[in-house]
Amino acid sequence: MPKIGNIELPDFPLLLAPMEDVSDPPFRRLCKLHGADLMYSEFISSEGLIRDAIKSRMKLDIFDYERPVGIQIFGGDEEAMEMSAKIVDAVHPDLVDINFGCPVKKVVCKGAGAGVLKDVDLMVRLTKAVIKGTNLPVTVKTRLGWDESSINIDEVAERLQDIGVQALTVHARTRAQMYKGHSDWSHIQRIKENPRLTMPIFGNGDIDSPEKALEYKNKYGLDGMMIGRAAIGYPWIFNEIKHYFKTGEHLAQPTMADRIEATRNHLTWSMDWKGERVGIVEMRRHYTNYFKGVSNFKEHRLKLVTLESAEALFKALDEIQEVYADYQFV
Template sequence: MRIADIDLGDKPLFLAPMEDVTDPSFRYVCKRFGADMVYTEFISSDGLIRDAAKSVAKLRTYDYERPVGIQLYGNEIEPMVEAARVAEAARPDLIDINFGCPVRKIAARGAGSGMMRDVPKMVEMTRRIVDAVRLPVTVKTRLGWDEDSKNIVEIAERLQDAGIAALTIHGRTRAQLYRGEADWTLIGEVKRNPRMHIPIIGNGDIDSAEKAAAAFERYGIDGIMIGRATYGRPWIFKEIRHFLKTGEQLKQPSVHERVELAKLHFAKSLEFKGDKVGVLEMRRHFSCYFKGLPDFKPTRLKLVTLNDPAEIVATLDYVAERWGDFDTSEIVPQPLSHDV
């Protein structure tokens, strides 16, 4: 599969952009486990053109994570065009437009999936951004606004005509948020549409190697984007790739292996964000890496309240010592409650 000149190989796996999750440290560990393409957290166009520190910081990418995309969202065309130019100057491999975020505060003002209520504006914004930058432009969106307006087949054609290089579709409407099961049938319909010639990437509820393999087989999509299932489980990319090649399941990482991964992730978080922010932003990951261990609550509370990096590392070492013999095949993955 190719996005413009970016060769992603056969059946590539994408890390979904997720607010407060896909920072450089998390992207680092996902790349280590085989994510073929990663994205920044989504960035507000308004914040970017106002030079807001938080938005500008999200532009930072690194050569080791290429190919990497910067994802933008906004509800007005001119600021989005300007933000795309700013993002291009940060030297990503592509720019992705978020037309999929269902969060009320985003969608209610017409950004994210809220743009699905004004398809002409969505298409015009996309066309203007494509014309404004030299990098490939891609889009992530949903099936439609609600059950009565699942218009993704039409939208896909119009976005392709506007010049996008690839399209990612989440298999829910905005009204569904993340409730119920993702419906991949319309994703497959977009892919089978003879008018479509750009890559189609499917997204929604892929939380196992078997589901990924079945999605490739059943719907013919070019790639799969994985969001919530990566949280606390970045090795899912390795699991899927192994299953696609061999038809066999990989053994789940041991507690010792999870501890070493958590320590690496933590070290990268401190490296990229400094001690204070690095500690705070790792707390959600610590909870998920070890979810399912018996009698873990007191240790979890330490990991999410300690502020001293050395004490946190010592606590992780204690986890390896205390639960080192636990059979991790008994742990049922608990996905994150949202992605964008």
């Protein structure tokens, strides 16, 4: 069973990826309810934390029912990373994770996220700064390399373990690929097979079904896997994968009632955490995902993304429940 510091994880844990504007406490709570074993906050700018930016501070909110949970930070400045690690330490997550994988231009331009893949020495210095700033286990999420011709994950993994990193998650794409093309897990398999490496190695990229999860588990021999986009609007994926691992059979698809319940919970928790107005507005990006593939849904979707009050939204969800009571998902 993989261990990160004192955190005992189940055999082959399923991790929820830290996703900007998605992996907030309401969403994490749903994923935990449906089988996620380890979760992370949205990534937080070290500079934002030090400046006391409200949005960055809010992302530090964690709750006991989520544990184990990690807070993920990013940045390109050693001093800022050390100071932000101290701030994170004070809210007592179970671990601190460093993002060296985000491919988005505004992050990369600051020499942070995947920008650091071009400079492994800097990556090591930033990581050391975080380790110095916290008493918690430090883990890293990164990519294979900057592009196809500069895949350097082998060197990165060894050097990070040597300075005290306690687990590594690798998104099996380069920065150049962004989120396109196929992920290539053979590179992660190679570092897992490196006898020098003893820290847990987790794979990430393209896991979107129980079949694929089992195939990759058997094929690449990693310690666990991280799931991102496939969980958006479908938190059931974690338990579905676990059930398939155990039995080789599929759990029944979530029914319309299940989806309505998840949507109601998500909306309620969103309003509880963010306040009613912001909770309602920020929930709008999720409705399409919960009801993906439902036929003749346009009119209902339009209502969900335009209604302004909680009462009206819950009423609209009740209507959907009535209209689609016998709807069969395929």
